[in-house]
Amino acid sequence: MQLVNYMKMEFKSHPANVGMARVAVAAFASQLDFNLNDLEDLKVAVSEAVTNAIVHGYDGSQKDTVTIAASLFRHAVQVVVADTGKGIEDVYKAMEAAFTSDPERMGLGFTFMQSFMDDLEVKSAPGQGTSVIMMKKVSNAINALAGN
């Protein structure tokens, strides 16, 4: 796929930055022909990934750094949300719906990411941080109308 545009940002693992991150990625992705529902889906997925980095990667610490890199291709955006936190021991188990020991959380972060993005990959190991790699494609209907 041909790269059209790219951005990278890093910010403190502060909860106040979750909203900023999802809006920034959605604004960047809006350069493509995503509809409003697609951009809302993207915002949820980014919000979940950044929240995971803060809550799980860094155990709520607000002093660490979350990195987001977004790549625009002709008909898709790839978003990588990365932390250098404690990592995930069993990625497969962590991605199971409702996997959480916290009664105040639903364990649906990865479920939402999988539902709202077209592709999801999680790279992680204990002590080696986590990278969540997500991709969303522009709707085929838009492509057809554009004669692509």
Added chain:
Amino acid sequence: MDLKGNLDLDEAIDGSTLLIRPRGEIDLSVADALRLKLDNLIEDYSVKNLIINLSGISFIDSSGLGVMLGRYKKLSSHGGRVLLVSPAPQVRRILELSGILNIMQECSGEAEAFAKAQGGYKCS
């Protein structure tokens, strides 16, 4: 009440039913403050039922859902209910996907929600 972040909150009490009207976005940045505020209200007013008017919510993720679920667990353990009013389409999609609408009923308006909460009937 300003709960910091991007969330504001109005509340009203009718008997043992608490109505809240949050406005803005519910994510990690406001979840703890919202949780604390609701738990304080529930305790102060001996709340049995909670109605959440979601019409003013433009964004919610699983952090927000977690606050709702925690309050549901707390109230339902004493026979209480949580009812939801008028979620925006993008918020409703999140509620549907999470399955939360299977345990918290959706009502078309506050009056209906109050009637159902206190009468014990289901919203249409």
